[in-house]
Amino acid sequence: EVQLVESGGGLVQPGGSLRLSCAASGFTFSSYWMHWVRQAPGKGLVWVSRINRDGTSTTYADSVKGRFTISRDNAKNTLYLQMNSLRAEDTAVYYCAREEKIGIQSDYWGQGTLVTVSS
Amino acid sequence: QSVLTQPPSVSGAPGQRVTISCTGSTSNIGANYDVHWYQQLPGTAPKLLIYGNNNRPSGVPDRFSGSKSGTSASLAITGLQAEDEADYYCQSYDSRLSGVVFGGGTKLTVL
Numbered sequence: 001e002v003q004l005v006e007s008g009g010g011l012v013q014p015g016g017s018l019r020l021s022c023a024a025s026g027f028t029f030s031s032y033w034m035h036w037v038r039q040a041p042g043k044g045l046v047w048v049s050r051i052n053r054d055g056t057s058t059t060y061a062d063s064v065k066g067r068f069t070i071s072r073d074n075a076k077n078t079l080y081l082q083m084n085s086l087r088a089e090d091t092a093v094y095y096c097a098r099e100e101k102i103g104i105q106s107d108y109w110g111q112g113t114l115v116t117v118s119s
Numbered sequence: 120q121s122v123l124t125q126p127p128s129v130s131g132a133p134g135q136r137v138t139i140s141c142t143g144s145t146s147n148i149g150a151n152y153d154v155h156w157y158q159q160l161p162g163t164a165p166k167l168l169i170y171g172n173n174n175r176p177s178g179v180p181d182r183f184s185g186s187k188s189g190t191s192a193s194l195a196i197t198g199l200q201a202e203d204e205a206d207y208y209c210q211s212y213d214s215r216l217s218g219v220v221f222g223g224g225t226k227l228t229v230l
Contacts, residue, residue, distance in 0.1 A: 035219065037165075037221075044208065044221065044222070044223045044224035045157070045159075045165060045208050045224065046221060047210075047219040050218070050219060059217060060218070061216075095164055097165075102171075103153055104212055105153075105155035105167055105170040105171075105210065106165075107167050107170075107176065109164040109165055109166075110164065111164055112164060
């Protein structure tokens with residue numbers, strides 16, 4: 001069974017940092033591109049970042065470029081999102097999602113982890 | 120303001136047919152990038168509903184269908200049921216932004 005389990009969320013002050021993790025199981029992690037998608041409270045889905053199978057290619061939404069870094073450890077079957085210089089508007093539930101092998105759609109999602117940026 | 124535009128809400132009575140539109144531009148849907156649709160029930164993660172414009176993953180009822188034309192796409196739901204009440208999102212790729220984009224989401228209410 002495919003499982004994605006996010007962790008690392010919490011309360012952080014503006015300007016602070018946080019690293020999210022997404023533990024993958026039930027599939028060959030190294031064979032799939034992965035995404036981070038976020039959802040502010042009561043708002044819609046917003047794509048954050050995408051990484052290729054071996055971690056050599058990454059893309060970011062303009063809103064997080066230069067502040068967030070996506071990475072992966074295929075030996076540990078884990079996806080990461082390093083978030084620096086956090087702002088109040090980064091407050092959201094962060095989902096990791098697996099991209100299907102053909103197309104950019106995500107067929108499996110984690111349950112999400114809440115990041116709250118507040119003083 | 121999302122790159123893909125969806126109506127904030129739609130509604131219909133049980134058994135009726137509703138459609139949800141997703142309007143893009145020449146750098147995303149109009150550039151021949153596929154459109155995908157997700158259903159998000161309250162308090163849960165999104166679920167892939169339609170991929171590649173008009174394909175249903177295994178387990179998705181054939182009451183759900185997708186279409187695409189020009190710079191727009193649509194999700195149609197026939198035989199509306201109470202459990203269809205959820206938020207629906209379209210997704211595509213944007214060449215100008217070099218990234219994935221979502222619509223703002225549409226809340227479906229079953230009357």
